[in-house]
Structures are given as structure tokens and as C-alpha cells.
Amino acid sequence: MRIIMGDLLTGRRILDVPFTAASWSVELNGPGTVSATVDLKDPTVRQLDMWNAAQVGKTFLAAVENDVILEAGPIWARKWERRDGKLTLEARGLWSYFDHRTLLPNIGDRPVTNPETGEAEEYANTTLKNLHLGTIGKRIVQQSMTWPGGNLPIVFEDDKPGEHERNYRGVDLSIIGSMLENLTQVIDGPDIAFVPQWAPDRLGIQWLYVSGDPRLSSVTEHVIDMSVPASPVDGLSIDESGSKLASLAWASGGRSGDEPLVERHFDTTLIDAGYPLLELVDSSRATVTEPATMRGHAAAAAVNGRLPLSVWAPTLHTGGRGEPRIGDYRVGDYLVFKSKGELFTPDGRHRRRIATMSGSAGNDFIDIGLGASYG
Known part of the structure; x- marks a missing residue:
């Protein structure tokens, strides 16, 4: 992995950063991160004049793997430890620039x-x-x-x-x-x-x-077979929550005139399956002024509320066992997990969308956060 830095305003004057530790993450619909630690006791690093070359808000930091730039954006923080001579640079993706x-x-x-x-x-x-x-x-x-x-x-x-x-x-x-x-x-x-x-x-x-229209994803789905001995799946955690289960969903928060705008949607799927009545209130729609739009939010919550919220977080090996390399995955892409004989997950194909990815230098594994899905 390479870490490079350069001028944020132009994208030029690129320098390779000789790091002792580095990590990266990418995030769907938001800024990822790039972090690098350098040893200023190293004469090569001192020649880079890090005080001026890596200025906060002026310099970008980028993580590169297999010649693919994984994430890049402005340095927003740096921490110097005189005792051990280490300087840590913390950057976030370009989206973070527009937070300013x-x-x-x-x-x-x-x-x-x-x-x-x-x-x-x-x-x-x-x-x-x-x-x-x-x-x-x-x-x-x-x-x-x-x-x-x-x-x-x-x-x-x-x-x-x-x-x-x-x-x-x-x-x-x-x-x-x-x-x-x-x-x-x-x-x-x-x-x-x-x-x-x-x-x-x-x-x-x-x-x-x-x-996207509305989604950004590559045409190819990444299929991962968890049942074969050489599976790249090193670990997998699944968090399931019933916090969004609902048959009756309410949406409120906008205003029509001087009155609060409140709409609802009733879905009998869970009740027909023997569940007790469960309700959900979404009061975050302060900017919505059209009843039809508010009803749409309530309907979406009720449809999603038919199934529990499920978050999959696999750790994948990237050391050449037939799986795609780092740089071939992109946030927004779809992973399809083939499951057979697992202790918990049922047999079949489980399709999930990549919401986050992260990794670090010298590590043959990447951690993937798959977007929350229902069921």
C-alpha cells in the first residue's frame, strides 16, 4: 500500500509518505478516512519538511492499493509525539471539505x-x-x-x-x-x-x-462461497434488531400551515403472521410539507418494518486465494454470500450491499460493513 500527499487545491505536487503505520476506510454517501504515522527520526522523512508539506486543511492524503486510489481528502488533524518522534496525520474524504x-x-x-x-x-x-x-x-x-x-x-x-x-x-x-x-x-x-x-x-x-439512479454499484456482483475450504471469509458477525419492526408506521415533523403534518400507513403482514401490533414513529421529516410525500415516508417505514433490521460485517482475506483484490471492491457494490451448512445462517444466497470498507498497511484482511437490510 502507498500513502501519498499533495496540494488539495490543485491535486498536484505529490509526495510518497514513508509511513510506519497506515489505515484507510471508505463510506457510502459520506467521507472515508486516511491515516498515516511517520517517524521523524528517519532522515528521509525529515527531508520532506512535514511541518510545511502536510499542513492541516491545505494538504490531501490518499491511500493507494494496486494502483487504485481508495480514498483521498484533506488532512484535518495531526498529532506530534516528541518522545518517540512520531507524527500522525488524519485525513477524511473530499466530501468532508464541503462540511466547511x-x-x-x-x-x-x-x-x-x-x-x-x-x-x-x-x-x-x-x-x-x-x-x-x-x-x-x-x-x-x-x-x-x-x-x-x-x-x-x-x-x-x-x-x-x-x-x-x-x-x-x-x-x-x-x-x-x-x-x-x-x-x-x-x-x-x-x-x-x-x-x-x-x-x-x-x-x-x-x-x-x-x-446514481438511484444506486451506484458496479455491474458485477462479487460472489463469495462460505462453504468451500478456501473461502476468503475469515470472520462474520450479524447484528439483528427488531427496533424497526412495525405494522403501523407514523411519519411527522413537517408542517402545513400552522398545524403539524402527520401521516400513517398500516401493513398487516406481521399481524397476519401472529405478531402483536407494533408501531413506529418517524418524526425527523421537518422539511416535508406535502402530505403525499409524508405518506410515502410512512409507507416505506411500514414495508421495511415487515422484517428485522440486519447488519452483516464480514472480514475478508485478500491474500490471493481467488478472491478480488483490494481496489476491485467499491462501496455500493453488491456481495452475494453462498451459505451451506452454516451454524446460523440458512442455506442459500444472501445479497448485501457494501456500505463501508477499511483496511491497514501490512494486513491481508479488509473489514466490510454491509448496509443495513431488512431480513
Whole structure:
């Protein structure tokens, strides 16, 4: 594994980091992490001038395996231990940069509110119409790049057709990272990712903004047979919870006029199977104002509530026993586990989606978090 660092604003001036320990993680619809520890007693490391070369908020750190950039983003923290001469650098994926950017057009030094009336200025608002939700996210990011110092090396997918609309008030000073997350969480919202990759001349890196319809995943499913002696599955934990079981689901939190907006959906699947009545209340929909949309959230909760919430977390060997290499897996991809004669899981094929991955230097295993599914 390689750890590289360079200039965040340009993606250039790449240096290899001679680390003593390093780790990485990637996350679906959010920033992963890259961590590296270096020994400043090493003359080679001292020549890099880490005080200036690895500045917080200015320098990116990237983890590379099999020539694939797994994750890359700005260094947000560093810790120096004089006693042992070790410096630890902690970075997060590029999504984290947009947790430090507000959703405003480039208004220069003009005020967001009128100095005389105190009313919000319309020129500070962002209105996006008749677009795919992923393209709305794209427009938000592109708008942020018009500010001085905001033009990071990001390339964009083509626009996608859609009929969605978003109106953002500048006076709210919304954080772009949160707005992107909100787009992924609406009903049938798209996956959004900043995928790090080599620049065409390989003298720097860039990030590709991509969105799903609604899912981002490769065409190929990764099939893993747990029943064969050479199975790459070194460990597997399954956490199952009945916290979301429900026949009657309520959704509330938005407002229509001055009254709370509350909708429900009743599903008899569990009752027909002999379960007692179970209810679920989702009061997190503060921005929903349409009853039909709120009913959709209630219906989705009731349908999902037919089965317990199940989270699979396998540890996979990557040492060449026929399994895909690190770099062949991507968050959003699907793993299919073939089970036969297991102590707990029933025989058959179990399809789960990769939500997180993590690994470390010198380790032939990767830990995978498979997205919560029902059943």
C-alpha cells in the first residue's frame, strides 16, 4: 500500500509518505478516512519538511492499493509525539471539505440581508428546477467552485434528466455537505460520491463527482462461497434488531400551515403472521410539507418494518486465494454470500450491499460493513 500527499487545491505536487503505520476506510454517501504515522527520526522523512508539506486543511492524503486510489481528502488533524518522534496525520474524504462550505452563489462582498430592511436578499438564494437530484448536487458543488479558492480538481458526470426542484435561501447559510446528504436521504434519493482517481497525466489526482439512479454499484456482483475450504471469509458477525419492526408506521415533523403534518400507513403482514401490533414513529421529516410525500415516508417505514433490521460485517482475506483484490471492491457494490451448512445462517444466497470498507498497511484482511437490510 502507498500513502501519498499533495496540494488539495490543485491535486498536484505529490509526495510518497514513508509511513510506519497506515489505515484507510471508505463510506457510502459520506467521507472515508486516511491515516498515516511517520517517524521523524528517519532522515528521509525529515527531508520532506512535514511541518510545511502536510499542513492541516491545505494538504490531501490518499491511500493507494494496486494502483487504485481508495480514498483521498484533506488532512484535518495531526498529532506530534516528541518522545518517540512520531507524527500522525488524519485525513477524511473530499466530501468532508464541503462540511466547511456554505451553499451560496458567489455574491462577493454583497450582504446576505438588506442592511436597511433586514430582509433576505434574493440574489443570495439558490434555485434549481427540473433536474435530477444528483444533478442538483452537482450544481451545488459547481456553484461553490466559483468562489475564490474554491476551484478544486473535481470533474463532473453529465447532467441527468429529472423533474426535481430545490430552493435554498442564502440567509440560512446551509452547509453543502449536509445538503448533499439530504439529497441522498429522500425517497429514492441518489447515491453521491467523490471518487478519487489519477489525473490523466498521472502527475496529480482529481475527484470525479458521480451520482446514481438511484444506486451506484458496479455491474458485477462479487460472489463469495462460505462453504468451500478456501473461502476468503475469515470472520462474520450479524447484528439483528427488531427496533424497526412495525405494522403501523407514523411519519411527522413537517408542517402545513400552522398545524403539524402527520401521516400513517398500516401493513398487516406481521399481524397476519401472529405478531402483536407494533408501531413506529418517524418524526425527523421537518422539511416535508406535502402530505403525499409524508405518506410515502410512512409507507416505506411500514414495508421495511415487515422484517428485522440486519447488519452483516464480514472480514475478508485478500491474500490471493481467488478472491478480488483490494481496489476491485467499491462501496455500493453488491456481495452475494453462498451459505451451506452454516451454524446460523440458512442455506442459500444472501445479497448485501457494501456500505463501508477499511483496511491497514501490512494486513491481508479488509473489514466490510454491509448496509443495513431488512431480513
